[in-house]
Amino acid sequence: MYTDILDAVETGPHMHSDAYIVDAVIRSRKxxxxxxxxxxxxxxxxxxxxxxxxxxxxxxxxxxxxxxxxxxxxxxxxxxxxxxxxxxxxxPLQHMPDPLPDACRPRQEEFGARYYGALGIDKTDVAARLRATARNxxxxxxxxxxxxxxxxxxxxxxxxxxxxxxxxxxxxxxxxxxxxxxxxxxxxxxxxxxxxxxxxxxxxxxxxxxxxxxxxxxxxxxLGMPRESVEQFARFAGFDDE
Ligand SMILES: Cc1cc2nc3c(=O)[nH]c(=O)nc-3n(C[C@H](O)[C@H](O)[C@H](O)COP(=O)(O)O)c2cc1C
Missing domain, CATH: 3.40.109.10 (NADH Oxidase)
Structure with a gap:
């Protein structure tokens, strides 16, 4: 039953383990x-x-x-x-601060570009954006x-x-x-x-x-929304200790 999901992910070191299936299901969510x-x-x-x-x-x-x-x-x-x-x-719902923190803003802009781009909506077209939001x-x-x-x-x-x-x-x-x-x-x-x-x-x-x-x-x-790499958001310490 996982065939579609498993087909969609690249093979990796865990491909015959439970982690492979769990990871594949998680990665397939969008x-x-x-x-x-x-x-x-x-x-x-x-x-x-x-x-x-x-x-x-x-x-x-x-x-x-x-x-x-x-x-x-x-x-x-x-x-x-x-x-x-x-x-x-x-x-309007104020669920995020305005302005957004610098790190978050380009990600939100990228989302808007991909989403409205896919719908063929110019970001200055307020009426079309309102109609797109209505689909929610x-x-x-x-x-x-x-x-x-x-x-x-x-x-x-x-x-x-x-x-x-x-x-x-x-x-x-x-x-x-x-x-x-x-x-x-x-x-x-x-x-x-x-x-x-x-x-x-x-x-x-x-x-x-x-x-x-x-x-x-x-x-x-x-839309294939991109994510930052682990190196960009995680800081590791203590791994080189004896
Ligand atoms: C708590 C939460 C609220 C969200 N609200 C909306 C929403 O109101 N409308 C919408 O189209 N997408 C909404 N999203 C979807 C996000 O835009 C989406 O998760 C994000 O762009 C990452 O893309 P992905 O889920 O396809 O990986 C929401 C996601 C979360 C987690």
Whole structure:
């Protein structure tokens, strides 16, 4: 079942070990922004979440809550969010500092260039960019949409736990041939989401996530986002000691 994933990675020293399979699944994950409409069984999603619930968390506090949406519920939320997005009545989400730290800024610019480039959108075309962002709220055509919430009293280390959980969801999905896109865009519309999904007061929207089978031939799924090399972000010490 891993044939496609394994075919896509280069052979290496671990190619006959479990590490090879695990690494290949991890490396095969990418943000997918065009999905086939093929349905996914509820049991498969439960199975993925059952793996993800093993993610570690500070003092085992497990801060995650997931709303899994399909069919009419997903459509109704998407429609409500599309309306809110078009009306532009919600203040922009300030989820990153402006300006970004120097090291991060060129990476964000590179992402924008690749993403809007793939969509054929000029970065000065604000209306086209708004329409591209709107595709988030349709979960990029995926059959399943997820909304992740957290008790707003929790602090940044619980959000760290959340990141571990989200990555585990994405990897468990990938191991089953499914693809995902984590989407902070949803957090801008907490009010709309809270009303539709009856989210209790005192809970924040962490992000959303699209889940489904990738449209492999879509250009927007071929962004190949680059990463810094290990030498660029890791500093080693003590390895030459006697
Ligand atoms: C927490 C989080 C939020 C994200 N939010 C969005 C989003 O709202 N819309 C979107 O299209 N991509 C979103 N992404 C996807 C990132 O743009 C993507 O992970 C990044 O460019 C690296 O590319 P890759 O995942 O394909 O390796 C998000 C990713 C993460 C981890």
């Amino acid at each position: 943000a997918v922004r065009a999905f086939r409409p093929d349905a996914i069984a509820k049991e498969d999603i439960v199975d993925i979440l059952d793996v993800a619930r093993t993610a570690p968390s500070n003092s085992n506090t497990q801060p995650w809550h997931v709303h899994v949406l399909s069919g009419r519920c997903k459509r109704q939320l998407s429609d409500a969010l599309a309306r809110a997005h078009t009306a532009e009545t919600h203040p 709220f349709d979960f990029f055509g995926a059959p399943i949409g997820m909304i992740f919430t957290i008790d707003a009293r929790l602090k940044k280390h619980s959000w760290l736990d959340y990141g571990l959980f989200l990555q585990t969801v994405m990897i468990a999905a990938r191991a089953r041939g499914l693809d995902t896109c984590a989407q902070v865009s949803f957090a801008r519309y907490r009010g709309v989401i809270a009303e539709r999904l009856r989210i209790e007061p005192g809970y924040d929207v962490v992000c959303g996530m699209s889940l489904g089978y990738a449209q492999e031939d879509s250009v927007v799924n071929q």
